[in-house]
Amino acid sequence: MTTRPWLAYREMFLGLVEREVRARYRGSFLGFLWSLLNPLLLMGIYSLVFSVFMRIQVPHYALMLFTGLLPWTWFSTSLANGTASITANANLIKKVYFPLEILPLVSVSTNWVNFLFSLPVLGLFLAWEGLGPGWAILGLPLLMALQFLLTLGVNLFLATLNAFYKDVEQLLGPVLMAWFYLTPVVYPLSMLPSDYAWLIHVNPMAPLVSAYQDLFLKGQWPGSPALALAALETIVIVLLGWLFFRRRKFIFAEVV
Amino acid sequence: MAVTATTDIGSVEVRGVWKEYALASQRPRTLKEAVVEALRGRLPERPRTWALQDVGFRIEPGESFGIIGTNGSGKSTLLKLLTGISKPTRGTVDVHGKVSALLELGAGFHPDFSGRENTFLNGAILGLSRKEVAERYDRIVAFAELADHIDQPVKTYSSGMYMRLAFSIAVHVEPEILIIDEVLAVGDAAFQKKCIERIRGFRREGRTIIFVSHSHGQVAELCSRAAWIDSGVLRAVGPCEDVLAQYEAHLAGTGV
Numbered sequence: 034m035t036t037r038p039w040l041a042y043r044e045m046f047l048g049l050v051e052r053e054v055r056a057r058y059r060g061s062f063l064g065f066l067w068s069l070l071n072p073l074l075l076m077g078i079y080s081l082v083f084s085v086f087m088r089i090q091v092p093h094y095a096l097m098l099f100t101g102l103l104p105w106t107w108f109s110t111s112l113a114n115g116t117a118s119i120t121a122n123a124n125l126i127k128k129v130y131f132p133l134e135i136l137p138l139v140s141v142s143t144n145w146v147n148f149l150f151s152l153p154v155l156g157l158f159l160a161w162e163g164l165g166p167g168w169a170i171l172g173l174p175l176l177m178a179l180q181f182l183l184t185l186g187v188n189l190f191l192a193t194l195n196a197f198y199k200d201v202e203q204l205l206g207p208v209l210m211a212w213f214y215l216t217p218v219v220y221p222l223s224m225l226p227s228d229y230a231w232l233i234h235v236n237p238m239a240p241l242v243s244a245y246q247d248l249f250l251k252g253q254w255p256g257s258p259a260l261a262l263a264a265l266e267t268i269v270i271v272l273l274g275w276l277f278f279r280r281r282k283f284i285f286a287e288v289v
Numbered sequence: 290m291a292v293t294a295t296t297d298i299g300s301v302e303v304r305g306v307w308k309e310y311a312l313a314s315q316r317p318r319t320l321k322e323a324v325v326e327a328l329r330g331r332l333p334e335r336p337r338t339w340a341l342q343d344v345g346f347r348i349e350p351g352e353s354f355g356i357i358g359t360n361g362s363g364k365s366t367l368l369k370l371l372t373g374i375s376k377p378t379r380g381t382v383d384v385h386g387k388v389s390a391l392l393e394l395g396a397g398f399h400p401d402f403s404g405r406e407n408t409f410l411n412g413a414i415l416g417l418s419r420k421e422v423a424e425r426y427d428r429i430v431a432f433a434e435l436a437d438h439i440d441q442p443v444k445t446y447s448s449g450m451y452m453r454l455a456f457s458i459a460v461h462v463e464p465e466i467l468i469i470d471e472v473l474a475v476g477d478a479a480f481q482k483k484c485i486e487r488i489r490g491f492r493r494e495g496r497t498i499i500f501v502s503h504s505h506g507q508v509a510e511l512c513s514r515a516a517w518i519d520s521g522v523l524r525a526v527g528p529c530e531d532v533l534a535q536y537e538a539h540l541a542g543t544g545v
Contacts, residue, residue, distance in 0.1 A: 041416065044413040044417070044418050044419055045413040045414050045416075047413075048397075048409065048410040048413035048414070049397070049410070049414075051410075052397075052399055052402070052406075052410055055402075056399055056401060056402070059401045059402075060401060124396070125396050125397055125414070126374070127369075127374065128374070128390075128392055128396050129372070129374070129390075129396045129414055129415070130372050130373035130374050130388075131414070198323065283375055283376040284375075286369065286374045286375050287375060
């Protein structure tokens, strides 16, 4: 078969990421500022509910929220985009040959770029409160790499399933809502009752989000045993996801 | 010849290809149907329907090869196999060289982006690097006759302008194998003439051309050899006039 080597599709990949990043905010007055405003608005709402109404006593609660919301937004938006990535690009995959893995990869990458855009604002907030990661910032690429792979792995599963059963798209909203509350974003990991401590071992996002918070707020180098387990789970998920996707990708053009 | 025939750049070899139809009605489309099917146990063995049955032919480098057949004969299925979008159920398809198919017109075009931006993205999707698109850019715009509008968003284009740009990018990919799927009805008569000229130019440059059509005229004009497909079966392959004569006779209901 005439297949260009994977590297030859780099330009297509970069072109699609650029298109997605720019298309998202084209035509809106505030443009890319929305990738900041969204987590900020969420932070306001959750602060009001949990800090003011329910009186959760956690130091720097709003900052903890914001630090958790940024990676969570990257994760959940990637999954929402990625799940639909095959079906939404039906026109493309029926016409042109390319490694279809690019599509879920573009979803994760686009939202990663948005995540990066919002980091300077997080930095400002931290500086304002006199907090900061210090040298632990060097651990950030590790966390991002882990989250990137995890999100990609889950995306490969969801995109494949959604190509055959559009129900997945519908189911995703409630699933992400549950996943959000099972991940320590609006509460610190330490508040999780011990009966439920096992949750962090089956949900790789839990130690991951917690590690972001520890890194940014306490300057803690990522390295908890729970995070190591999450890394292991991530490798399994991404490998299985890729196999799952690969075995079915040549049918996509016929079913979407 | 020094090189073996099977590795010639620009050649296409289709051997004993069978392709099963993925009929939408035959596969479960929702989770509910899948669950019902799973509970009932395996469905009774369904009859297999074939879009292509034991199709085989070889196209030599530099040849202009026509594939004719009525609508629903299996031409489009064969085309998808040649471009690599789908895989044969049985048999092999060997395409040696870079393929560009003029069925990919406007793949990945984004309405909010300018003609210029879309040219670069579409070029990347069709396998060109940024540098290669930049080299061809002026020729692409000139060929499409869009110099005055290239920086406007393509959503402001008329359908004629849109197709002219898409066609122009596709013919400037300069592939070793060009697949044309009766899209020559692009733009006005003058532009069509230019397109035919461009395709003749490809032929003079020794590129392989595969022309897929249900109509006799352009195949006779452009091709030296042809294959006729009817209900997924290869009915004839050989010199263009002979194959076209048989096809015409069949359509007239007088022969075969």
